[in-house]
Amino acid sequence: MRRGGRAAGLVRHAALAALAAVYLYPVALMVVGSLKPDASVLPELATWRGLFPERVSLQNYRDVLARVDFLRYLASSAWIAAATVALGLAVNAPAGYALARLRWRARRRALAFVLALLVIPFEAVAVPLLYQVSWLGWRDTYTAQILPFAASAFSIYLFYSFFLDLPRSLEEAARVDGAGPLRAFLLVALPNARPALATCAVLTFLAQWGSFLWPLMVTSGERVRPLPVALAAFHTLPPLAWGDILAFAVMMVAPVVVLFLLFQRWFVEGMAWTGARG
């Protein structure tokens, strides 16, 4: 669409800037509020002091670290997310490749199995999975929060459609040179699959970093509790101190925002690509 004129451009910029300001206002309140004394967060929230405080300090951050074991929650979340991403890539990429590229007898049935499971949302298995995990003695473990999420029908489908679209010529050259299917996958297909790997890693990471229902069900103590469940508990932990809660929130989201700013391309393109495939 052609849009003419400097005036039209200015109007567009003004509209976008105004919308973005309104849109990010809650985020700004969160960051500023985390730097203000607890007692003045709520009373001054909707005034201009909500964005431009009289004094700022890191006291709330010190309070959070003193009141709860924040670093333990952070380490738990980081480990759960990192391990799930690594395991997920390790099992889903080869599965997608085998389904897209290799000839084997059960291929069609395996593909139908994956596609059928694609429509089952996690919430539809949470209750029996809790039963299963309790029976295995995995309650209050990292294993229960990592292992069930490694294999993913969605990730397999993502790799499957990526490898279907990848030109065959590269691998065929390798195969002619005597490389077996495994070597062709590892040395030729995988290095060319960076967009799919990045998309899958980002989506798995976000899902695990934000996961709430399952850890709420499967963890009862502090030991393996991840950040979202810890935040919900901290939010209702007396005394109610909004400065502390916001400081907790900022520390919880900072790693994701840094990752987002560094790898913005993969976040945005990954989601757009998924949309185009759907």
Add this chain to the structure above:
Amino acid sequence: MRATAEREEARAARLMAAPALAGLALFLALPFALAVGLSFTDLRLGAPRPPTFVGLAQYAGALADPRFQRALVNNLVFAAVVVPVQTACALGLALLLHGRLRGRALYRAAFFLPVVFPMALVAVLWTLLYAPGPEGPVNRALSLLTLGRWSPRDFLHDPAWALPAIMAVSVWQGVGFQMVILLAGLQGIPRRLHEAAALDGAGPLRRFLHVTLPGLRNPLAFTALVTTVLAFRLFDQVRIMTRGGPAGATTTAVHEIFETAYVRGQLARASAMTVIFFLAVLGITLAQRRLAAHRRWEA
């Protein structure tokens, strides 16, 4: 020689697919089958006697349960409001961002940012924004917009306002995701279609209706499906902001499943609810796929 190569390929394929397929079987297919199986029993957590077969009694009980009925209605209302509103907002933003624009990446990042926020954090932050009384930012904003005629209310404890409040939070968090997909869709519409329409004398509105919207058919169908399914999976915001209250005004299917299984220990009843929930999600997915396929066939 050829036969060995084929056998080697089949063996490698099985080796590569086995771990993921085993994981899916163990942690998705098996528990799903278990949910179906348990829904025909009377299993309770910590019950002394083994479960017995009770037929469809759990389904009858779940469907007769006023809280579960309320939950399903809430999910429907939530989807019926959030899907069109969020899609319209996302489309508006995508159109504003489409085309040559300095600083586009910055704007896009701004609207996309909440998508990477954990929902638990979004829920806690908005609990603060919905603070009752005139010092709450949402109350303050509505008071400014209505020139002081708005009387402050306690959104999350008001039976009429609690669900709309949660809807607004969900739109705020999710609109960037839809925007990014629609923006990619807009970039996929060939420029010459717009130019041809303009040559034929079509104004901006007609070009939007006859070129842009049909060109966005697939991304729109996809985002609508994802948002509808997400509306049915609604849990985190509800758990943190209202616990389903006041008086069931914001409870959802997943929240009732959680309460029934985890708080009350009625695993069989929760399994029946799970199956009903799954059938609802499946129905929506199939209906929307059929609609999308139908429109594609017409075109």
